[in-house]
Amino acid sequence: MLLCVALLAGCDGSSDDSRGSGPTPADPLSLQLTVEGEGQVSSSPRTRDCFASCTLDFAAGTLPTLLAVPARGGRFAGWDGACADSTTTVCTLSTSGSLQATARFEPVPAQAADWYEGDLHTHSDHSSDGSLPRQTLDDRAPGNMPISDILRLAGNLGADFLPITDHRTYDQHYDPQWTSDRVLLIPGEEANGRPHATVHGAVDMIDQNAALEGAPESRVVQESIWLAHSQGAAWVTAHPDRDSANDDGSPRPHADAVGVDLVEVWNRAENPEAEIDYAENRWNAGWRFGIAGASDNHFKELWALGGTPLRPATATLTPMLNERAVLDSLRGGSTIVYSNGPTTPRVTLDADFDGDGTFEALAGQEVLVPAGIRGRLRARVEAGLGSRLLIYAAPGRSAGPIANIALAGAPGGDTHLIDVVTPQEPTWYRAELRSIGLAEPASLLTGLLLGPYEIENLFQELLSQLRAATSPIFVSAASVEPVGEFVPPPDAGRDDGAEYALGAPGEFAGFPDAAFDAAAGRLHLVAEVHDPLATRVQYLARSADGRWSAPQTLSDSTSARFPKVAAHDGRIVVAWQDERAGQIPRRPAIWLRVSEDGGLSFGPEIPVRGSDGRAMHPDLALAADGAAHLVWQEITSGAPFDVWYTTVGADGVVAEAVNLSRADKDIDAGSPLDARSARYPASVWPAIALDGATPVVAWQDNRSDLDPLWTGGVGYGEGTSPDDWQIAVMRLGRDETPVFLGAADTADRHPDLIVDAAGRTHVVWDSKPLRSSGANLRLLATARQPATHDFIEPQSVAEEAAASAHRPRLGLDAAGVPRLSWFDSRSADWRWRVMHAAYDGAQWGAASLLDSRGINTWPVPAGPYTVLASTRNARRLQRDRSQQIFVVDSAQPATRAATVAAAALPKTLRLAAPVEQDEDCLHIPIPVAPPAILP
Incomplete structure (x- = not known):
């Protein structure tokens, strides 16, 4: 407890004689502070927080204490200058005058991590349309999708984690059935009237605000994202082809909301081709997020046909299986998706841009690399026999793949190296696996029943069935900001002296x-x-x-x-x-x-x-x-x-x-x-x-x-x-x-x-x-x-x-x-x-x-x-x-x-005309559904 006493009393913890002569403690103190690496230095009493180089001035008689706080991914490496004798993150100065000090921070080596799989989009009967009887009879029928059945099946399928993302409610977490000794349960919700989003790790329902007159549609979405992030939660755009894109594929105004953590590029109930196109459009415009897969499962009647939770699955790379680690990885975009069938192939992607042979850049990450740098991508495939590996770079599928490799399905997996040179403009690299024909009949069948496939979509699915994909590795010379017509205005806040x-x-x-x-x-x-x-x-x-x-x-x-x-x-x-x-x-x-x-x-x-x-x-x-x-x-x-x-x-x-x-x-x-x-x-x-x-x-x-x-x-x-x-x-x-x-x-x-x-x-x-x-x-x-x-x-x-x-x-x-x-x-x-x-x-x-x-x-x-x-x-x-x-x-x-x-306030806010709540899709077109699967 000596540390706390020193901070509160301002006592001297150093013995450097070079700082003991000259100015006395009764003189003002001007401290030239330098921060090396990523971190923050604060003083007690507080003056200002220093993130690079700054000057801290203190009145006569004040001998401050400095606190070094390493940033995410870093650790404190030591003090130099007036604080050189301090061996902890705390330095108490013992003299005044003009002093210099440096706080040094260094990166923490990456920890070993593993892939853990789950499904980021599932429904129970706590949703108003949580099962087939209720969807077909306007929510007036009994429900047949209890939480206990979903969790039992998810455990049998090998899920590591699972949220139950019922429509615009948090009540599923108040059900005694929300418990499992086999699967890590994470709070979830499918929020908002439009666009839908799955939110993971929030502490209560995410309340979507009413639209404002004259404001773009992106405002209420932006407020929803910030509300989720204020709780440390992950925010995922659900089925963007239905909610976030126009019929011609162009983004709707609310797609300009900033801070989305993941986007569903493979929602089983929708069209993954359109969803991938949407994601590529956003990446090309400067948005930075990872990908998600989603069963969007409502109907137990489809389980026998392969339409179960975890089909497809989202896997996330993390050193530990707990709620915080999973959410942290999801927010960082460290994800892959795959069909998760009996012979499921999987693909991962990493990169080496400094030529040291270590592939330190992972899918989902942003890497700052100058233009003209020679790098190498590494794609590793499991169970790839009969599939093709496609590597895309910006602008994406419209330009064709930069690599198209037929996979032999080696017993230990296939590893392929692809050499690249970083362009002048920001880019990204991602991987897909596709198969010709009926590689997974259950996936194709449920896609036909659930998805809005037209003839051209069906033809695409038969020629090149999606089996797996990775989040992109984002590469640019400097951090990229999104460019859109309806992004949030600049921060208009003032200094509050906090x-x-x-x-x-x-x-x-x-x-x-x-x-x-x-x-x-x-x-x-x-x-x-x-x-x-x-x-x-x-x-x-x-x-x-x-x-x-x-x-x-x-x-x-x-x-x-x-x-x-x-x-x-x-x-x-x-x-x-x-x-x-x-x-x-x-x-x-x-x-x-x-x-x-x-x-x-x-x-x-x-x-x-x-x-x-x-x-x-x-x-x-x-x-x-x-x-x-x-x-x-x-x-x-x-x-x-x-x-x-x-x-x-x-x-x-x-x-x-x-x-x-x-x-x-x-x-x-x-x-x-x-x-x-x-x-x-x-x-x-x-x-x-x-x-x-x-x-x-x-x-x-x-x-x-x-x-x-x-x-x-x-x-x-x-x-x-x-x-x-x-x-x-x-x-x-x-x-x-x-x-x-x-x-x-x-x-x-x-x-x-x-x-x-x-x-x-x-x-x-x-x-x-x-x-x-x-x-x-x-x-x-x-x-x-x-x-x-x-x-x-x-x-x-x-x-x-x-x-x-x-x-x-x-x-x-x-x-x-x-x-x-x-x-x-x-x-x-x-x-x-x-x-x-x-x-x-x-x-x-x-x-x-x-x-x-x-x-x-x-x-x-x-x-x-x-x-x-x-x-x-x-x-x-x-x-x-x-x-x-x-x-x-x-x-x-x-x-x-x-x-x-x-x-x-400088602007009078007025509510826009009320808009009817977006109805949840009837995911099975009843005329198409075989009578045998109806109750």
Whole structure:
């Protein structure tokens, strides 16, 4: 703990005599800082963050501490100059005057990796059209596609990972059947009304905004991509030939959205030839993404014909099989696709452009190489007998392959080397395998039944059947930006004076939480930080004098997520969810650590709750007696998600957990003849506050929905879409049943609550119409006076019909006045930005926009500070996943300058005329389908 003490106190950790003469600590300090390699240097107290060369100036008497943060793919290699004696990433300067220092970073050698296969596009009956009976009878028939059947088959087929990507819903993850001890399950959704996208790794439904009058179609798609990326999720364009291209193959305006991670080039239900043409068009215009295959499986009736999940499969190259590693690889485009039949050929592609004989450039990667460089591609094929290997370079198939090789099918596989010379213009290289005739009859048959093949498409399939393909290797002299008519406008944000807190350049940090200890004037902050293989919980603190502690990793695992922090009189408690036993099956548990010295050191990890199910999303409050009050959501076999509560005393003893939400739930396992008849009402996203010694808990709950977790049932069609979620609020020990807030015609979700100094309980949440896409969210707030049971009528907060508001959080400012923060889509440059409002004793006042640089999300108000996640240090809009955690001091002049009244925004946003939600394709043309496969 000496490191943390040195940072907080500014003590001298060096002994270089050359720096001890001349200027004294009472003189100003001007530091010429150089960064060699990829990384970031921050100071405590913060001045500016340095990524190359910069000058850091400090007032007289200030001896700063420097923190070196290596960027993605790198590590810290050492200090030179004034910090040469420091052997860690931390350097504390001991003298003033004019100094020079250098922070050196170096690349980390690539780790050994392997290919893991899955299917990025599958459906259960949680989709409104999730099975053949429901598609053919307008969602009014029983369903026959339960999650358990899909997972059983996927395990039998050898899947390593699998998302269930049901249409515009997250409810499939609240089904007790979402569990497997054979396959790594990853959260998934097929989002948006148009264009459809599969999103992998998000924490809840991706709500597509309403279209704006005069705005291009790409705006709402762009907002959807940024919303997914704010959660560390991967965003995949689904069946682009149907959704993203015109009939002549030209891209539609919404195809200009930037940041797509993968594009389906082989959706079994569509035309892969048109999908490949679309992908090549986008690559040629500067878009950089990998490829995906997708069964888009809805119909069990086709399983016997080969139309199963994993046909085709997407494989991704990663050193480890866990959720973070798979998502990291997908976002990097390190993918191949293949038909995955009984005699499936596969192909991989890598390249050597420096002539050292090492093929270090992998499919999906961008390689910066000057023009005129001689390089070599290496294509390796497994089970290639009877296939042809085709190598394409930009502009692609329109120019023909640069190599066309008949494969002999050698026992150990075929390896082929292709020499290339890099051109003046940016290019790319990719590989395909094709076979003549009925190489895989099941693939051809299901393609005919599912796909929109016309005669010319059928002829193409018979002559040259697609068997496998790789993502491109992108080659250019400098980073490439996409060129399109409807790309996002430049960032119009201003400097908000924010101070960097957590996260590495090029990596994701998110889901922050914060607590302000008013007695000490200290801000305590936690967040989830990612690297390519792990998610970890980190903590640090900011003192009243502006000094920061060094970040501490609190979780002794690689799967810690969603941390929460509480602070009171120097006692700090941090809770999170963790899967340290592994992720097959998914069994997150709740863990906790405590500091008794204001965050300088933390005690051992305390297991709070584990079960044979999933304990997730903790929240906590800290009482004056030192007891931590915790809530979380938990699901077990044959039971719904419920909200649970316990306390961890000052002595570390964990009390017996209590189920808060189970009473009065109507639970039914359903009929085995109808996959959609089960009833498991969910209670999720809990929040807790203390009213004196009384815990007050809020959560979202769908027990009042006609068919919770489903859309429609036998005889009545669509039903609610999404569910009729409501907000439940309960005072423990005082209320026998919860108070329910919200309306039956809206989805009321994601509550937060706080008790102010006057004893009023404030509750806020976001609310949307019962429309699965193309609808904006608004914020609702209510309050309850002390010693009363009923809340006042909920009121909208800072509503703008043409803007969508997300994830409200409550806090108390330095004077104890309630503050509300959220992120919102009303900025003129399309970017998500943070909004604020204050409570004036009777109502929430006018909103203000923190007009900052970058995409800013997940804000948390804490005392005079706002903690937020921001992409402001990202260098590009595509393929740079830099999202870091920052702290804004509302009292600083720069913050006030960047904050504008919502009413003073430079552009009035208006909703476009409502557009009917894009219907999901009826993937089987009924006149063509053989009667034998119909139920």
